[in-house]
Amino acid sequence: MAVMEARCSSSVMLREFACEQNFLSQPDGSASFVHGDTSVYAGVYGPAEVKVSKEIYDRATLEVLIQPKVGLPGVRERSQEQCVRETCEASLLLSLHPRSSLTLILQVLHDDGSLLSCLLNAACMSLMDAGLPMSCLFCGVTCAIDADGQIITDPTAAQEKESRALMTFAIDSKKHNVLMTSTKGSFSVNELQQCIAVSQKASEKLFQFYRDSVRRRYSKTL
Amino acid sequence: MLSTLKRRVGEVLLPGDEFSYDGDDTISLTEPVRPEKVLCGPGLRRSGDRLLVCKSGVLRHKQPNVFWMDCQQKRYVHAKGETVIGIVTVKSGDVFKVDFGGSEQASLSYLAFEGATKRNRPNVQVGDLVFAQFIVANKDMEPELACIGSSGRANGMGVFGGGGLLFRVSLGLVRRLLSPHSEVRSDLEQLFPCELVIGMNGRLWVRSSSVHQTLVIANLLQSCESMTPLQRRELFTRVQQGAL
Incomplete structure (x- = not known):
C-alpha cells in the first residue's frame, strides 16, 4: 500500500479549478465551481419552512435538485441527486435544525467530464457559504482507467469516453475517508484501491484550495 | 487548548478543524490550579474534550474565555435574547404570527406590549413591522417574541411608526x-x-x-x-x- 501511494503521489493531475462564493443575491448560500471546462452553479436555501408531508421531527429535510444544461432532469440526474444528497447528509449536522428544510439546487452549465465531482465540490462550497453546521467538508474526485490501465484523475469528456472504468469518490476532509462511490465499467479490486489512494491524494489539493478561497472571501473582514 | 485557540484568533477556519485538549506539562506551585473553561459560541461545538469547528469563518475571542466563529451567512437562525425586526403576518385571537426571516414564524402575544391588558389591546395590523426580542428560542420549540423587557418596559421595542x-x-x-x-x-x-x-x-x-x-x-x-x-x-x- 505504501508503495502504491508513493507512486501515486507524482501522478495526480487535476485540471485547473476555480470557485466563486456568494455570487447570487437571492439564495442563502451560492457557489460556482469550474473544473477545466466543466462548470456548475449551486444555490442553497435554508433552514427554511418545510412542507408538513416532508417534515422530519428530529432533523432537517435535505432536498437536492439537479438541472441539466438542456431539457428536463431525467434518470441520470436523479441518480446524481441521490449521490450528492447522501454525501451532504453525511457531512451536515442536520439534527441542529429539526423540522426545517434545506434545498440545494445545482445547475449544470457545461459538462466536459468529471461532472459528478464538480457537482459535489459546488455543493460543498455553497453549503459552507450558507453557514450550515457541518461536521467536516467533502470533495469529489473522478478517476478514469484507460485501455492501458493508466489512472487519469479529473478526466475530460473525451477521456471518459475512451476509458474502461470510471469512478467518482466523495472524500471527507478529516480522515480522508470515502463517503460515497459511484462507479461505471469493469475494474479489479486492486485498481479500485489504487484509484481511492489517488483520489485521497488529489483531495488534499482540493481542500487546500477550499481553504484558500474561503480565506480570500473573508480577507476584507479579518 | 486555550493557548492554541488564542493563537488562532483572527484566522479563517473551516468546518472539520478541531482543537484537542492537551494538558499543561508544567504545574504552577504558587497559584491555585484552576481548570480552564472555554465557552463556545456559534460555530463551535464541544465533543468530549475536543472542540470542533462547524461553520466556516473567522475565529473571534472575547475575554476571558469566550470563542465563536464570525460567519457571513444570510439566513438568520434565532437565538434567545436577540432583537429582530419582524413582519406581522397573521392575527389570530390572542397571538400574532411574526415572520422574522427564519425557519418558522414566531408567535407574539398581544399581552407582550407595554401597557397592554386584556381590555386594552395594542393596535397591531397584519403587515405592520415590529421590533421585538426573543424570549423563547429553542430548536425544538416554537419561537416566541415579546415587545417588553423583563421589567415590563418597552425599551424601544414595539410597533413601528409610519415612514422609513x-x-x-x-x-x-x-x-x-x-x-x-x-x-x-x-x-x-x-x-x-x-x-x-x-x-x-x-x-x-x-x-x-x-x-x-x-x-x-x-x-x-x-x-x-x-x-x-x-x-x-x-x-x-x-x-x-x-x-x-
Whole structure:
C-alpha cells in the first residue's frame, strides 16, 4: 500500500479549478465551481419552512435538485441527486435544525467530464457559504482507467469516453475517508484501491484550495 | 487548548478543524490550579474534550474565555435574547404570527406590549413591522417574541411608526454595526441625522428627514458589505462633500 501511494503521489493531475462564493443575491448560500471546462452553479436555501408531508421531527429535510444544461432532469440526474444528497447528509449536522428544510439546487452549465465531482465540490462550497453546521467538508474526485490501465484523475469528456472504468469518490476532509462511490465499467479490486489512494491524494489539493478561497472571501473582514 | 485557540484568533477556519485538549506539562506551585473553561459560541461545538469547528469563518475571542466563529451567512437562525425586526403576518385571537426571516414564524402575544391588558389591546395590523426580542428560542420549540423587557418596559421595542425604509443586509454587517465601537456606525453618524433600527435578523430600518437622504443611507449601508475600511471612508467623505 505504501508503495502504491508513493507512486501515486507524482501522478495526480487535476485540471485547473476555480470557485466563486456568494455570487447570487437571492439564495442563502451560492457557489460556482469550474473544473477545466466543466462548470456548475449551486444555490442553497435554508433552514427554511418545510412542507408538513416532508417534515422530519428530529432533523432537517435535505432536498437536492439537479438541472441539466438542456431539457428536463431525467434518470441520470436523479441518480446524481441521490449521490450528492447522501454525501451532504453525511457531512451536515442536520439534527441542529429539526423540522426545517434545506434545498440545494445545482445547475449544470457545461459538462466536459468529471461532472459528478464538480457537482459535489459546488455543493460543498455553497453549503459552507450558507453557514450550515457541518461536521467536516467533502470533495469529489473522478478517476478514469484507460485501455492501458493508466489512472487519469479529473478526466475530460473525451477521456471518459475512451476509458474502461470510471469512478467518482466523495472524500471527507478529516480522515480522508470515502463517503460515497459511484462507479461505471469493469475494474479489479486492486485498481479500485489504487484509484481511492489517488483520489485521497488529489483531495488534499482540493481542500487546500477550499481553504484558500474561503480565506480570500473573508480577507476584507479579518 | 486555550493557548492554541488564542493563537488562532483572527484566522479563517473551516468546518472539520478541531482543537484537542492537551494538558499543561508544567504545574504552577504558587497559584491555585484552576481548570480552564472555554465557552463556545456559534460555530463551535464541544465533543468530549475536543472542540470542533462547524461553520466556516473567522475565529473571534472575547475575554476571558469566550470563542465563536464570525460567519457571513444570510439566513438568520434565532437565538434567545436577540432583537429582530419582524413582519406581522397573521392575527389570530390572542397571538400574532411574526415572520422574522427564519425557519418558522414566531408567535407574539398581544399581552407582550407595554401597557397592554386584556381590555386594552395594542393596535397591531397584519403587515405592520415590529421590533421585538426573543424570549423563547429553542430548536425544538416554537419561537416566541415579546415587545417588553423583563421589567415590563418597552425599551424601544414595539410597533413601528409610519415612514422609513426596510431593507436587508448580511448578518455579518448587522453584527459589525451593533458592536460597541462600530466604525461603520460612527462614520454614518457624521453624515445625516437619521433614525436607524438594526434587527439581528439582517433587517435594517432607516428614517431621516427626506426620502432622498433615506435612500442614500440605505444604499451606503448595503454597499458597506463589500468594501474595506479605507474604501468606505473614501466613499463617505465623497457623500459628505455632496457628490450624491
